[in-house]
Each structure stands twice: as C-alpha cells, then as structure tokens.
Amino acid sequence: MSDGKVVIIKRKKKAAHEAHGGSWKVAYADFVTAMMAFFLLLWLLAMVSPEKKMALSDYFQNFSLFKEQTAGGGKTILPEKTGVLPGQAPSMKSAVPSSPGATSTRKQVSPGELAERMKESIHRRLHYLKDQVLVDTVEGGVRVQITDLEGSLMFASGSDVPSEKAVRILELVSENIRDVDNKIAIEGHTDAAPFTSGKITNWELSTARASAARRILEKNGIDPNRIARVVGYADQELLIKENPLDPRNRRISIILINQAPQAVSLPENLPPAKPIGTERVTPSTLPIKQK
Numbered sequence: 001m002s003d004g005k006v007v008i009i010k011r012k013k014k015a016a017h018e019a020h021g022g023s024w025k026v027a028y029a030d031f032v033t034a035m036m037a038f039f040l041l042l043w044l045l046a047m048v049s050p051e052k053k054m055a056l057s058d059y060f061q062n063f064s065l066f067k068e069q070t071a072g073g074g075k076t077i078l079p080e081k082t083g084v085l086p087g088q089a090p091s092m093k094s095a096v097p098s099s100p101g102a103t104s105t106r107k108q109v110s111p112g113e114l115a116e117r118m119k120e121s122i123h124r125r126l127h128y129l130k131d132q133v134l135v136d137t138v139e140g141g142v143r144v145q146i147t148d149l150e151g152s153l154m155f156a157s158g159s160d161v162p163s164e165k166a167v168r169i170l171e172l173v174s175e176n177i178r179d180v181d182n183k184i185a186i187e188g189h190t191d192a193a194p195f196t197s198g199k200i201t202n203w204e205l206s207t208a209r210a211s212a213a214r215r216i217l218e219k220n221g222i223d224p225n226r227i228a229r230v231v232g233y234a235d236q237e238l239l240i241k242e243n244p245l246d247p248r249n250r251r252i253s254i255i256l257i258n259q260a261p262q263a264v265s266l267p268e269n270l271p272p273a274k275p276i277g278t279e280r281v282t283p284s285t286l287p288i289k290q291k
Contacts, residue, residue, distance in 0.1 A: 192244030207232030
C-alpha cells in the first residue's frame, strides 16, 4: 500500500431465481394424453376386421331409407320368437301400402338387365357380402340366392330368425324388384345335417326360413299378390352336391318369374349360380357343424 494505489473489487450480486411455475406440466400432460389416444386409435383400427371396415365405410357413403335393422341389442323388424314354428306364419301387412294404381306403374324388365342391375347394386351397397349373394339368369327368370358361409350365417343356427346381414340383403333385393311386374317364388334350402331332436326337420326349417324372407320382402313394399309360391326343399336341392354339409347349401332362393300369356310355372332343375365377384364355387372340405 506504500505506492498509494487503491484496489477496487467488484462483486456481482446474483439475483435470486423466481419460483418455477407448473404450467408446463399441464401442457405436457395434455400432449401425452393426446399421443396415448392417437396410438390407442391406431391399435383399435388394426384390430377391426375388413368386413366391419367395409360396413362402416358403406354406412357413411351410401344413404339408405331403411333405418330399422337388427343390430346387436337393437330392435328387429321381425316379431321376436323363442324357437322355430312349423309351417308358415301368418302374413304381415306391408309397410308400404299398395295403391290401386300401383300395378300400372310397374314395368317389364329383361332378365339380363334385371340381373345386372342387381349385381351392380350389391357391388355398390353391400360389397362386403357379395360372396354370399348369387345372381344369375335361368330358364324362366332371374334367380337371387342368399347363402351361408363358414362363420357368416344368414339365419341363426336351427332357427328361422334372420341375421342383420340377411335383412340388409333382402331389403336391397326388395328395392331392386319393387318396380318390376314379375311374379316371385321364394325357396328355402338347408344342408344335409339332420336335427338331433325329433320336433322339427329340415322340411319345416326350410319352409319357415322361406316364409321369413317373404315377410321381409312384403314389409319393404313387395305386393303380396306378386308372391307366386313359398316352398321349402330341405336338403333335396343342394347347391354344392359334392359336399352336402357345405354351408352354402343353406340358402334362400328368390326367383323373378318371366311373365307369359299362359299360367305361371316355376322352372325346374335350375343350374347352380356363381357368387358375385368370383369365377367358380369351390366346395368346402371342412366339416360343418352349424345349420
């Protein structure tokens, strides 16, 4: 200090940090929740079957006037039953009343044109069910067959209660044939598996299913006077003769009969039809337990 210099020491005073807030935690929690929901959605979409995806797509893309369907837990358009009733049930009144001039508004359509219209409608509206609907022209008219597939039944096992798929197909068929003048024949068919109980047989079951199909057609605007015949063939007219237990033998056939001056007669020995979207029918080699 003899030289007289003054030493000045500057000390930087550190300001105290402000208290940290917790708002960032809320934002982070929202982000994590959103990401969890996103990946959960991706997982759920991966678990949905292609059939359900097509049904969901069809629901939003195609408008339908028919809102009453047999969804799980919903109401069915048919009366509830606890079992199969032998014979035919009484006719239900048509949901669309027929006016006196209704017949005059119908038109004659060629079998080929009607079949193509039906195929196009099924491709557009019920693409995911096209393998279970067979449409072809036969001697005497146009034939539409609604068949079972393994794991996809048109009727509950051993019953005449139609599934939601059967109702949707029959509604679409009604929509396409409502404006034509052809008489209609409805046939019920089963496979060759017999019933273990002696209460009913395949004859009663096939007839009851044909009558159930008739009721749906009439409910959706088909004039009851156009119904020429409702019959059950049991397992006597197999679609897949090589395999009597093939699920496709369980089917409903709807035949649009060509009008002629003479009395209407149903064609016999009709050839097998091909499913829409396939080239040939291959018999299943697996044993079928359901009817």
